[in-house]
Amino acid sequence: MTAQTQEQEQVLTYRCPHCGTAVEVSSRADGALLTCPVGGCGKPFRIAVPVAAPAAVPVNPPPEAVVSAHPTALSAAQTAAQPEFPVQTVRLSMIRRYPFRCLAYGVLVVGGLLDLIVAVTWDWFWLGMAGGVVAAYATLRFVLWWMRMSQTTLTLTNKHGILATGIFARDATEFTLDEVADYHIHQNTLMRWLDVGDLAIVSANGGQQKMVIMAVPHPSSIAAQLQMHIDARKVPTTVPAVEAMQPGAVG
Numbered sequence: 001m002t003a004q005t006q007e008q009e010q011v012l013t014y015r016c017p018h019c020g021t022a023v024e025v026s027s028r029a030d031g032a033l034l035t036c037p038v039g040g041c042g043k044p045f046r047i048a049v050p051v052a053a054p055a056a057v058p059v060n061p062p063p064e065a066v067v068s069a070h071p072t073a074l075s076a077a078q079t080a081a082q083p084e085f086p087v088q089t090v091r092l093s094m095i096r097r098y099p100f101r102c103l104a105y106g107v108l109v110v111g112g113l114l115d116l117i118v119a120v121t122w123d124w125f126w127l128g129m130a131g132g133v134v135a136a137y138a139t140l141r142f143v144l145w146w147m148r149m150s151q152t153t154l155t156l157t158n159k160h161g162i163l164a165t166g167i168f169a170r171d172a173t174e175f176t177l178d179e180v181a182d183y184h185i186h187q188n189t190l191m192r193w194l195d196v197g198d199l200a201i202v203s204a205n206g207g208q209q210k211m212v213i214m215a216v217p218h219p220s221s222i223a224a225q226l227q228m229h230i231d232a233r234k235v236p237t238t239v240p241a242v243e244a245m246q247p248g249a250v251g
Helices: 073-081 099-122 125-150 189-193 219-233
Strands: 011-015 022-026 033-035 044-047 086-091 153-157 160-165 171-176 180-186 196-203 209-217 242-244
Touching: 086 209, 086 219, 099 125, 153 219, 171 196, 180 219, 189 196, 196 219, 209 219
Parallel strands: none
Antiparallel strands: 011 022, 033 044, 044 242, 086 153, 153 160, 160 171, 180 196, 196 209
């Protein structure tokens, strides 16, 4: 009996040089003239199976990776394989963002206390009562506002962003950095001097979703982290080279 060996067929992924769509092609089609299966394109192209040069020393083959038709499939797979670690934690700056409001609360507290001291000195009961109420109300409002702002944090990792809020019960809103479509920083002249701003993040997850974070100190550093991941999404996937054929060319 004669044993017949059959060449194992492998499937390679190529990208159409005309429309950029990923196409799965059998390795046996090396040098063959193919036609893009995408409707609206249908243009011919020729593939070439990559040629490997002999290695001087044995090397371990890289692990298999699933390649998608998305232009950033490789970068997304590599990013998913990396461990997640914190990059930056930001606490909101209340005084930088609202200096005049903080000053107004301070004036009310100090003025109310001075009024209370004068009223007690001169035995003006109702005037002292009014000053004490104003000072206590302004202090309570300022403390609650300060606690709410100080307990709001924005944590950036190499993969996610987490906005946590709440004094007694914590609420967290999480978004993926790879899904950030755009961002905006709002600053007036005073805010630029104090290096604080309002950061608006637009996510492309399930449609356009906008998240606005007020009173972010050093917003340029946050913007740099977001821009890095936006640029990473634009890196094209590396696929085997194909030879483009002009319409009407004969193979």
